[in-house]
Amino acid sequence: MSNAYDEAYRRSLDDPEGYWGEIAEDVRWIKKWDRVLDSSNPPFYRWFPGAEVNTCFNALDRHVEEGRADQLALIYDSPVTGNSVRKFTYRELRDEVACFAGVLRANGVAKGDRVILYMPMVPEAVIAMLACARLGAVHSVVFGGFASNELAVRIDDAKPKVIVSASCGIEGGRIIEYMPLLDGAIDLARHKPDCCVILARPEAKAQLTPGRDIDWAEAMGKAEPADCVPVLATDPLYILYTSGTTGEPKGVIRDNGGHLVALKWSMKHIYGVDPGDVYWAASDVGWVVGHSYIVYAPLFHGCTTILYEGKPVGTPDAGAFWRVISEHKVKVMFTAPTAFRAIKREDPNGELMKTYDLSHFKYLFLAGERTDPDTLHWAEEKIGVPVIDHWWQTETGWAIAANCIGLHEFPVKPGSPSKAVPGWDVQILGPDCAPVKDGEIGAICIKLPLPPSSLPTLWNADERFKDAYLAEYPGYYKTADAGYRDEDGYLYIMSRTDDIINVAGHRLSTGGMEEVLANHPDVAECAVIGVADDLKGQLPLGFLVLKAGVEKGHAEIVSDVVGMVRDKIGPVAAFKTATVIDRLPKTRSGKILRATMQKIADNEDYKMPATIDDPVILDEIRSALEGIGYAGARRS
Ligand code: COA
Ligand code: AMP
Numbered sequence: 001m002s003n004a005y006d007e008a009y010r011r012s013l014d015d016p017e018g019y020w021g022e023i024a025e026d027v028r029w030i031k032k033w034d035r036v037l038d039s040s041n042p043p044f045y046r047w048f049p050g051a052e053v054n055t056c057f058n059a060l061d062r063h064v065e066e067g068r069a070d071q072l073a074l075i076y077d078s079p080v081t082g083n084s085v086r087k088f089t090y091r092e093l094r095d096e097v098a099c100f101a102g103v104l105r106a107n108g109v110a111k112g113d114r115v116i117l118y119m120p121m122v123p124e125a126v127i128a129m130l131a132c133a134r135l136g137a138v139h140s141v142v143f144g145g146f147a148s149n150e151l152a153v154r155i156d157d158a159k160p161k162v163i164v165s166a167s168c169g170i171e172g173g174r175i176i177e178y179m180p181l182l183d184g185a186i187d188l189a190r191h192k193p194d195c196c197v198i199l200a201r202p203e204a205k206a207q208l209t210p211g212r213d214i215d216w217a218e219a220m221g222k223a224e225p226a227d228c229v230p231v232l233a234t235d236p237l238y239i240l241y242t243s244g245t246t247g248e249p250k251g252v253i254r255d256n257g258g259h260l261v262a263l264k265w266s267m268k269h270i271y272g273v274d275p276g277d278v279y280w281a282a283s284d285v286g287w288v289v290g291h292s293y294i295v296y297a298p299l300f301h302g303c304t305t306i307l308y309e310g311k312p313v314g315t316p317d318a319g320a321f322w323r324v325i326s327e328h329k330v331k332v333m334f335t336a337p338t339a340f341r342a343i344k345r346e347d348p349n350g351e352l353m354k355t356y357d358l359s360h361f362k363y364l365f366l367a368g369e370r371t372d373p374d375t376l377h378w379a380e381e382k383i384g385v386p387v388i389d390h391w392w393q394t395e396t397g398w399a400i401a402a403n404c405i406g407l408h409e410f411p412v413k414p415g416s417p418s419k420a421v422p423g424w425d426v427q428i429l430g431p432d433c434a435p436v437k438d439g440e441i442g443a444i445c446i447k448l449p450l451p452p453s454s455l456p457t458l459w460n461a462d463e464r465f466k467d468a469y470l471a472e473y474p475g476y477y478k479t480a481d482a483g484y485r486d487e488d489g490y491l492y493i494m495s496r497t498d499d500i501i502n503v504a505g506h507r508l509s510t511g512g513m514e515e516v517l518a519n520h521p522d523v524a525e526c527a528v529i530g531v532a533d534d535l536k537g538q539l540p541l542g543f544l545v546l547k548a549g550v551e552k553g554h555a556e557i558v559s560d561v562v563g564m565v566r567d568k569i570g571p572v573a574a575f576k577t578a579t580v581i582d583r584l585p586k587t588r589s590g591k592i593l594r595a596t597m598q599k600i601a602d603n604e605d606y607k608m609p610a611t612i613d614d615p616v617i618l619d620e621i622r623s624a625l626e627g628i629g630y631a632g633a634r635r636s
Helices: 004-014 016-026 055-068 090-106 123-135 148-158 179-188 216-222 257-269 288-300 320-328 337-346 373-383 462-470 510-517 554-568 594-601 616-627
Strands: 037-041 044-047 072-078 084-089 114-118 138-141 162-166 168-171 174-177 195-199 213-215 236-242 250-255 278-281 304-308 332-335 363-366 387-389 426-429 442-447 476-485 491-496 500-503 506-509 523-533 537-546 577-581
Touching (some): 004 016, 044 257, 055 072, 055 090, 055 257, 072 090, 084 090, 114 123, 114 148, 123 162, 123 288, 148 236, 148 554, 162 179, 174 179, 195 216, 213 216, 236 288, 278 320, 288 304, 304 320, 320 332, 491 500, 506 510, 510 523, 523 594, 537 554, 554 577
Parallel strands (some): 138 236, 195 213, 278 304
Antiparallel strands (some): 168 174, 236 250, 426 442, 442 476, 523 537
């Protein structure tokens, strides 16, 4: 028997314009679209061309007008600053955002200009994002765990007029001074911003650069509030850089109109929340989850969103999530499985949960990496609410596969993020670009056009967009995930088909790390692979082949490269282990056999690659790995 999900899914593929056109009525437009979908220039598709809208108006002002002025919009909960909690109603948040938009405008920011935000998890990060949206400026948030060099690369690509930052971030108990990182990045970058607005936090003094930096509080004191500026639905709202297969990140563009339509819809239909409910995504505003589900979607839907500056464990203990859920009456929470693995490890019996009232809590959503069945069962059993794995990417901006509980709640199958969400024509393709049978593993691809909110292209890089995503399977978007679909239509996401690894839900490029290692003066060749880790899912591991005649000790070289990755990419890369070997295993055509190396490190069965240059090298790899504590694998 057909259900609401089946009907929505079928209609979204049979009549995408009718389907999304109706859903789009839920948004407050300044001017309606000329047509719902412009398919005149494939493979570039645009949603709602001709429409005018303002994203900030839909996040804040409309709710003030429509009776939610005194409802909480944002709760900032920060165990790392002595349990401080700050709450903003929709009216208060609107006023703060309008005022900061005035600060940006006074500093020359106008529609289409880029603003980089390098911010910790404070309300001012949300305020600055929405202020950009208010002006039609394009924000690009850079995650605080990236080092100066990564920030500099993004400055050069986005060419921001203004950078907004803060004196520090707080990582557990450590103060991370941001000013040296920001100064270093601006020194390294060829493009220089006109000015920087710096939020001085009490935990660290901001050393302002005269003539470049202005103080957030002082500027807010003098600002004239700015109104919402109409933009085209197809204008960019933000650029979010994500790891590609080289050290050069890809600037994923999100437009205004499609993003608003899809994200607002997702709140009810995927997550099952209503306006007025409290929704918490425990992520970081520097990641896509933070953009979509800390900031935009909950506000589009009139919910109360939580901004949590803390960790799942250690701030102060593994009961932190339960405290937040109970104190703020959270209905739905979204985080990465690694957070629950961390909690499970410290409090396996869930003792810390028992003192809190979790009666408002209805669903836990997990994404960012596959939810392993152990973690799924533990969370289901201990919390007693459904645990829903769902799958998506920075590029898509919202879930490709999920158990859409607002449409129809399907039984959970461990290891699967359930079924394709309406709008996503997911196909599993073989090397011949034809769909494979149910149960067979293939490349997970999405038939074009992609639904609203997915990337229309990459910032200033149409060709790279086509090469990276569209060239290999003509007519399809390649997700670069491999997996299969079962006979009930459930998807299983098994692995990446490129060199991306997933460390604690953070997406990292091993190619980018190899570029850093290769710069060590004593390194002739190198490879980085992702090895399985109980807590973080994967961890990077480096192999170094040294130049002839190097006299420096191996331990010293390993320590150098660990420092270099931290310095060039940032602590978030979690690159802590490397080993020196005599040579790398390669095919006869010179391709490094990274997948086989990974299987050896993870103690999985592997087949001797038919094209291997010299099989003996794999024994050398195994003993090098054993030397640093990794078990040798079985060869089949
Ligand atoms: N600014 C500066 N440094 C940061 C940072 C930030 N915003 N975020 C992380 N780092 C640093 C960490 O302090 C750590 O540094 P260290 O090597 O000196 O200890 C390093 O980057 C690695 O961070 P992380 O991988 O997050 O490890 P962790 O040990 O600090 O915490 C978890 C592990 C599992 C508790 C944590 O990763 C977590 O809560 N993850 C789940 C939620 C999540 O954010 N998912 C992302 C997408 S949904
Ligand atoms: P990001 O762009 O950082 O969101 O990372 C996207 C990648 O993370 C995907 O391509 C997957 O490889 C992985 N991923 C995200 N969510 C899931 C999930 N629920 N199951 C399996 N892999 C996931």
